Amino acid sequence: xxxxxxxxxxxxxxxxxxxxxxxxxxxxxxxxxxxxxxxxxxxxxxxxxxxxxxxxxxxxxxxxxxxxxxxxxxxxxxxxxxxxxxxxxxxxxxxxxxxxxxxxxxxxxxxxxxxxxxxxxxxxxxxxxxxxxxxxxxxxxxxxxxxxxxxxxxxxxxxxxxxxxxxxxxxxxxxxxxxxxxxxxxxxxxxxxxxxxxxxxxxxxxxxxxxxxxxxxxxxxxxxxxxxxxxxxxxxxxxxxxxxxxxxxxxxxxxxxxxxxxxx
Numbered sequence: 001x002x003x004x005x006x007x008x009x010x011x012x013x014x015x016x017x018x019x020x021x022x023x024x025x026x027x028x029x030x031x032x033x034x035x036x037x038x039x040x041x042x043x044x045x046x047x048x049x050x051x052x053x054x055x056x057x058x059x060x061x062x063x064x065x066x067x068x069x070x071x072x073x074x075x076x077x078x079x080x081x082x083x084x085x086x087x088x089x090x091x092x093x094x095x096x097x098x099x100x101x102x103x104x105x106x107x108x109x110x111x112x113x114x115x116x117x118x119x120x121x122x123x124x125x126x127x128x129x130x131x132x133x134x135x136x137x138x139x140x141x142x143x144x145x146x147x148x149x150x151x152x153x154x155x156x157x158x159x160x161x162x163x164x165x166x167x168x169x170x171x172x173x174x175x176x177x178x179x180x181x182x183x184x185x186x187x188x189x190x191x192x193x194x195x196x197x198x199x200x201x202x203x204x205x206x207x208x209x210x211x212x213x214x215x216x217x218x219x220x221x222x223x224x225x226x227x228x229x230x231x232x233x234x235x236x237x238x239x240x241x242x243x244x245x246x247x248x249x250x251x252x253x254x255x256x257x258x259x260x261x262x263x264x
Contacts, residue, residue, distance in 0.1 A: 044080035075150035107253040129159035143233035154178040156206040161214035164194035165226035211239040215254035219261040
């Protein structure tokens with residue numbers, strides 16, 4: 001997203017599965033009730049399906065979903081809702097996600113300082129690329145990828161850098177599910193090229209006027225599957241003549257982060 005702003009510095013509860021089940025009375029209970037229903041569903045779910053699953057009025061569901069989304073517990077994409085990055089961190093006991101962010105942040109900050117642009121950390125969650133962490137540019141006109149935002153894996157440098165380095169069967173499944181047949185073959189060829197170069201670039205595929213370069217992070221030397229990716233986001237008007245330098249800086253930062261991840 002392109003922003004023209006000044007920069008600023010226990011076991012899960014069991015949700016009832018039908019309208020006949022007892023509904024929570026308090027506001028906090030309703031929020032947790034909806035979150036538990038999302039978690040137990042095991043796949044992205046629409047509001048209509050949540051109404052049937054919980055028995056809550058649609059207006060109540062929307063209020064709870066917006067609250068959960070604002071805090072990063074839920075992500076929305078194409079009208080469907082799924083657990084977000086904060087839920088992911090809770091589910092993993094703050095192990096993988098917190099460890100990844102902790103190891104990535106020093107080089108993300110360095111890359112943002114070197115390039116004077118914004119840098120995001122993304123991970124794959126349920127066939128979507130989800131922003132886990134952001135280091136904002138100091139410039140008034142800057143690109144930003146909202147923490148907790150999810151986009152389908154088929155579009156944009158961030159998503160494609162994750163998709164390219166998935167296991168073969170998982171990559172094939174996502175591509176076939178998210179693309180028409182002709183588009184799928186074209187995307188598979190593009191992903192093969194990304195695996196050869198070690199990075200992905202895009203312009204305007206997710207947000208108009210945004211150019212991005214993304215490089216995968218690996219926790220194992222075999223590089224069979226990306227642990228996440230870092231993405232440098234630049235207003236398209238500022239990237240001209242800088243592409244090679246921006247790519248080199250991003251790839252170098254990703255390599256340093258990967259080396260730290262592999263040291264554990």
